[in-house]
Amino acid sequence: MVRRTASLAICITFCTLVVGGSAFDLRSSYQREYEHETFKLEGIAYLVSEWIKGHFLAFDYVLRDIATEVSPDELRLPHADDPRAQARLSWLQAKQSTIQYAESISLLDADCHPTHQVPPHSTVTADPHEYCQALKRNPALESIVTPSPQPDATHYTVVQARKIVDASGNFRGVVAIGISSKLFANLLTKITFSTQSVVTITDNHLVLLARMPARESDVGRVVGSHKSQAFVTSDKISAIFHNTSPLDHVTRLTGAQKVQGLPFLVYVGEPDRQWLANWYRQIVQYSVISLLLVGAALMAFRHHLKLIKHNSELKKFAITDELSNTYNRRYFQERAALEIQRARLNKTHLMLMLMDIDNFKRINDEFGHSVGDRAIIAFTRACRNYLRDADLLGRLGGDEFVALMPGIEPNRADEIAERVRAAIASAPLHTDDDQLIPLTTSIGAVIIAPGDHAIEQIIIKADELLYSAKREGRNQVCLGTFPSA
Numbered sequence: 001m002v003r004r005t006a007s008l009a010i011c012i013t014f015c016t017l018v019v020g021g022s023a024f025d026l027r028s029s030y031q032r033e034y035e036h037e038t039f040k041l042e043g044i045a046y047l048v049s050e051w052i053k054g055h056f057l058a059f060d061y062v063l064r065d066i067a068t069e070v071s072p073d074e075l076r077l078p079h080a081d082d083p084r085a086q087a088r089l090s091w092l093q094a095k096q097s098t099i100q101y102a103e104s105i106s107l108l109d110a111d112c113h114p115t116h117q118v119p120p121h122s123t124v125t126a127d128p129h130e131y132c133q134a135l136k137r138n139p140a141l142e143s144i145v146t147p148s149p150q151p152d153a154t155h156y157t158v159v160q161a162r163k164i165v166d167a168s169g170n171f172r173g174v175v176a177i178g179i180s181s182k183l184f185a186n187l188l189t190k191i192t193f194s195t196q197s198v199v200t201i202t203d204n205h206l207v208l209l210a211r212m213p214a215r216e217s218d219v220g221r222v223v224g225s226h227k228s229q230a231f232v233t234s235d236k237i238s239a240i241f242h243n244t245s246p247l248d249h250v251t252r253l254t255g256a257q258k259v260q261g262l263p264f265l266v267y268v269g270e271p272d273r274q275w276l277a278n279w280y281r282q283i284v285q286y287s288v289i290s291l292l293l294v295g296a297a298l299m300a301f302r303h304h305l306k307l308i309k310h311n312s313e314l315k316k317f318a319i320t321d322e323l324s325n326t327y328n329r330r331y332f333q334e335r336a337a338l339e340i341q342r343a344r345l346n347k348t349h350l351m352l353m354l355m356d357i358d359n360f361k362r363i364n365d366e367f368g369h370s371v372g373d374r375a376i377i378a379f380t381r382a383c384r385n386y387l388r389d390a391d392l393l394g395r396l397g398g399d400e401f402v403a404l405m406p407g408i409e410p411n412r413a414d415e416i417a418e419r420v421r422a423a424i425a426s427a428p429l430h431t432d433d434d435q436l437i438p439l440t441t442s443i444g445a446v447i448i449a450p451g452d453h454a455i456e457q458i459i460i461k462a463d464e465l466l467y468s469a470k471r472e473g474r475n476q477v478c479l480g481t482f483p484s485a
Helices: 001-068 082-099 128-137 180-191 227-234 279-320 330-348 359-368 369-386 412-424 457-473
Strands: 102-109 116-117 145-146 157-165 171-178 198-203 209-213 238-244 251-258 265-271 348-359 392-396 400-406 443-450 477-482
Touching: 001 082, 001 145, 001 157, 001 171, 001 180, 001 198, 001 238, 001 265, 001 279, 082 102, 082 116, 102 128, 116 198, 128 145, 128 157, 145 209, 157 198, 171 180, 180 198, 180 227, 180 279, 227 251, 227 265, 279 330, 330 348, 330 392, 330 457, 330 477, 348 369, 348 412, 348 457, 359 369, 369 392, 369 400, 369 412, 392 477, 412 477, 443 457, 457 477
Parallel strands: 443 477
Antiparallel strands: 102 116, 102 171, 145 157, 157 171, 198 209, 198 265, 238 251, 251 265, 348 400, 348 443, 392 400
């Protein structure tokens, strides 16, 4: 039982280590994949944001040039035939041609009224009072970028404006450029992504400016989710989170980046099935390997249990008598010797009873060996019903049995031996035709005083007493002591 429990503990420990080790390694592998993907997404989002900043910085250089060249006294509605005004419009038109994706250039006076527009009669999409008044009210603000608050489904314009001041630094007007949202889509076409990656650019109202893969029909649509809205209102410049797109309803690991100084945000997303593809394969591999190892461990454990059982059966076969299921002579003597030594140390008495079945040869001769075997089984069963668990019972051979009872009080020895004799005499034994056969025993009982005694000598003493019981008529007990008084 101890070996079986220990083997089970080893098997469970091994299986736990296999499963736990696989789980730990998979967790570590997931963390590595997550960190690698996070680094990649943050890098792409930052790169796109820097490209956007670079383009608007280039636009601002043009605005600076215009704001420096235009005289504040020009910021008034000119007459149609004013050659100076016509020259200025031509000059603005030439400036516009140098700015890719610039849809218009406008000059506004100090009251935020348009004075010059290229192309003629065009206005930028955003309300001029929004960006113009913002520059007018804030002396420290030199320029501003304003997304249109009400884009349509097919066209979206961003306004970049810079204030015009006089020699004293007083606000005199604004120069503004209307920039098509196609600028953002063009930026994304210059970046190589994985086939499953999605890059999105929105303004700070979460209005879609561009997306790769392209979805031009969604430009101008509010595409914010709860997590992206939380990011916009937070103080963070960048973030990583899982986000479900409202456009295709795919959940992706998303790297978000604010374009510092500009009202734009960049989102780079990768579906879990893409960035975790290797990790999913590892799960399958680890699961298969773990199942194989656990299966092998269980098979080994099962085989080991069979070996334990087989060894136990061999051991039992080596120490027991097959018919009576009692100890054989050799093992009984080994165990009895130990009990005698224990009694010597504890200073307690033992009793050894040598017993045989009365008239056993006649039973075999008259009723056959099968009934003789039945007599032996009935005899041992009767003994076991009376003997204690600590008592030893062995078969010395034929119909001769021996029992050793530790911790016996000498004054009760005769009573105990008589009860054993009576128990055997009351044991039922029937022939094949259900004929009742009397089953009795003669007992030679020896009370063993504490001491260093040889079991063989004690058995010899008990054998002498047994023959005395037989001579006196069988079915009785003859009691003696060892050493003899």
